Amino acid sequence: MPAAASNHQIEVGISICDKHTFNRLGLAKGNITAGDIIRLIGLPESLLASQLWNTEICSLHYGNEFCESLIPSLSDLGYILSSAEAVGLKLRLATPLVSDHGLEKLRRLFCRIPQGHEIIINDWGVLRLLRHEFPSLIAIAGRQLCKTIKDPRLPSPEWASMPLPVFSDGFMSSLKNSNISCLELDVPPFAEPADFAIHNMKISVHAPYGFVYKSRICRIGSLHLNWADKFIPGHACKKECLTYICEMKRTHALLGDEMYTFERGNAMFYRHSQKMVDTLSKAIDGGTISRIILSGDWNENRNANSKLYRG
Amino acid sequence: MKIAMPIANSTEAEPLLIAGADEIYFGMLPPKWVEQFGGNTINRRTFGNLETLNELRYVINIAHMFGKQASLTFNSQSYSNQQLPDLLDLARYFADYGGDSFIVSDIGFLVELANAKLGLRIHISSIATCRNTQAAMFYKDLGATRVIFPRHTTLAEVKAIASGSPLMEYEVFIQNDGCPFEEGLCQTIHLPSNLGGPICMDSYQTIYKRADGRSISEEELVLLNFNQDDYYKYLWFKFSCGFSTTKDGYPHGPCGLCAIPFFRDCGVTAIKIAGREFPLGRKLKSLEMVRSVIKKMDAVLSEKEVTDFAQSIRGKQAYCKTGYMCYYPDVLGRVNGHAFDPL
Numbered sequence: 001m002p003a004a005a006s007n008h009q010i011e012v013g014i015s016i017c018d019k020h021t022f023n024r025l026g027l028a029k030g031n032i033t034a035g036d037i038i039r040l041i042g043l044p045e046s047l048l049a050s051q052l053w054n055t056e057i058c059s060l061h062y063g064n065e066f067c068e069s070l071i072p073s074l075s076d077l078g079y080i081l082s083s084a085e086a087v088g089l090k091l092r093l094a095t096p097l098v099s100d101h102g103l104e105k106l107r108r109l110f111c112r113i114p115q116g117h118e119i120i121i122n123d124w125g126v127l128r129l130l131r132h133e134f135p136s137l138i139a140i141a142g143r144q145l146c147k148t149i150k151d152p153r154l155p156s157p158e159w160a161s162m163p164l165p166v167f168s169d170g171f172m173s174s175l176k177n178s179n180i181s182c183l184e185l186d187v188p189p190f191a192e193p194a195d196f197a198i199h200n201m202k203i204s205v206h207a208p209y210g211f212v213y214k215s216r217i218c219r220i221g222s223l224h225l226n227w228a229d230k231f232i233p234g235h236a237c238k239k240e241c242l243t244y245i246c247e248m249k250r251t252h253a254l255l256g257d258e259m260y261t262f263e264r265g266n267a268m269f270y271r272h273s274q275k276m277v278d279t280l281s282k283a284i285d286g287g288t289i290s291r292i293i294l295s296g297d298w299n300e301n302r303n304a305n306s307k308l309y310r311g
Numbered sequence: 312m313k314i315a316m317p318i319a320n321s322t323e324a325e326p327l328l329i330a331g332a333d334e335i336y337f338g339m340l341p342p343k344w345v346e347q348f349g350g351n352t353i354n355r356r357t358f359g360n361l362e363t364l365n366e367l368r369y370v371i372n373i374a375h376m377f378g379k380q381a382s383l384t385f386n387s388q389s390y391s392n393q394q395l396p397d398l399l400d401l402a403r404y405f406a407d408y409g410g411d412s413f414i415v416s417d418i419g420f421l422v423e424l425a426n427a428k429l430g431l432r433i434h435i436s437s438i439a440t441c442r443n444t445q446a447a448m449f450y451k452d453l454g455a456t457r458v459i460f461p462r463h464t465t466l467a468e469v470k471a472i473a474s475g476s477p478l479m480e481y482e483v484f485i486q487n488d489g490c491p492f493e494e495g496l497c498q499t500i501h502l503p504s505n506l507g508g509p510i511c512m513d514s515y516q517t518i519y520k521r522a523d524g525r526s527i528s529e530e531e532l533v534l535l536n537f538n539q540d541d542y543y544k545y546l547w548f549k550f551s552c553g554f555s556t557t558k559d560g561y562p563h564g565p566c567g568l569c570a571i572p573f574f575r576d577c578g579v580t581a582i583k584i585a586g587r588e589f590p591l592g593r594k595l596k597s598l599e600m601v602r603s604v605i606k607k608m609d610a611v612l613s614e615k616e617v618t619d620f621a622q623s624i625r626g627k628q629a630y631c632k633t634g635y636m637c638y639y640p641d642v643l644g645r646v647n648g649h650a651f652d653p654l
Binding site: 214224251268 | 420445447452493496542
């Protein structure tokens, strides 16, 4: 890969929701670069902004943003905390939208997390819990709080008429009042580099996938349930999302080059187009993005045949 | 317990109030807004909105003539700074005309509205995805007076939140309008049908792979295909059994009629009939069903008797027993001893 050196200081982190991924991706060995991750996942090299290629992974997002069934156990969190510390990775805990039941699970985890660590929140209730009971933990606004149109089927930019809420003063003041100074965003279809220039906020961007929708009803999570128990709010599951990926192809696609989409668990994602990679790259060069988060396991697993993935 | 009813235009207000609606809610899409910001950016729909201030004043007045309430909906997922002045102007007109409450989902606009101190009640839209007690308290801290729960909330969760944050009012879906996703977190557009329509109804081929790279076995494939078929059945039920009605005009699900006694016992303030853009006839039939169940409930029938009655209205008990037509399938467990209990 023709890796270009970048003068701009940017942090690259990796997100994982399965503790086994830590070893599978070789994170335990340390000194893993963004390029290594792209190779291990099996993505085309062109999907990573070239200036990131040799950047070492320095942080770990552990947990899942989309499903409360994937909230880690205390023991798994402890394992990942010590593993990350051993190789100098800064740990952040990713959290989803939750019921009161999920909130209790998170409360137990927050008790275990050392002060000063960052929590990615996608639920205003989780934010309130943090502010009232765990003020020493730092909240980051997750991408589900930063809503914008990300429909992978849109034929032209004119359709993406929903504004980025981060430009609303009321939204910003509610974040500031909660001591939030960092936002996580996706790269929407038809995004421009200037979209990431947000005053007085550190911006983290997920790559190389954006999320489209999530559901409380999990199609793949209903796989082993009896008919009457499937697709019910809060239904049980066997975490089938860690085993299966569902590629989603429109049967009547009007455009020849539709974005590649897939479901992982209860959520749909699109893979960045080359145009989106270029947009991200320009935004990085422009100094508006401070962190890139690569998807370590809840992704399309293109390189699944690799022995690394056989646990 | 109040019945909140949507109207698509000013002419629907009177017949629905006569038929027993306690609250009417509606969106407004001024022509000026359409010119500046497009059609679907103020309350997520291009059609089924009031358009003029005269209409706005009329529906507030007629609601008050019946001793009922009027709510104005601002339920776009988010608004920009450029849009806020127009939104606040509209909110001020609504307040000046004597409107009762705003329905809001965007946190930014909620903050602006609270700062404007218009003195009206603020209801948190289902689009705001309030799923736990702390979230309800978060919205209360910002000045909200009511939370409208999102779809796919369990009865136990409604009860826990209503008791955990008791100083708020709560509203739940009861009829019409299904969505298989977390509506407030669906970042797509309901495209015109020639471009695919809503993404939940778009035609997708699903190709399963294993994350560990192993091939899908024949046994797994059978299971995956069965599950896929079940999912399509679920969607059919969720979308009103193929957008159909009974021969008497009663809409099929999604439906929460059986859960009305439970909600009354939890102190839920209002039950919501959704479907602003549906025809008036469908709304009236939905309202008729809801009122008849409340009447049975008020006649001090047992929960089981109310449920039996609710399931008899459409004469489609077999559909009801699947649970797929239900907003609250866990109600079947309460009544029939089904083992499901998510908490």
